[in-house]
Amino acid sequence: MVDIVFEFSARMxxxxxIVGGLYSLTKEAGLR
Known part of the structure; x- marks a missing residue:
């Protein structure tokens, strides 16, 4: 049971x- 919770939190x-990286990339591209 703990493995499932740990794996879920790791994936999140x-x-x-990934989302934060993509957001920062698009934000920088929009400023240029």
Whole structure:
């Protein structure tokens, strides 16, 4: 049970990092 929660949180963290990176990239591209 704990493995499922840990894997879920790890995936959410990775997803958040990817979304944050894409958002910052598009934000910088929009400023130029």
């Amino acid at each position: 963290l990775a997803l958040g990092l």
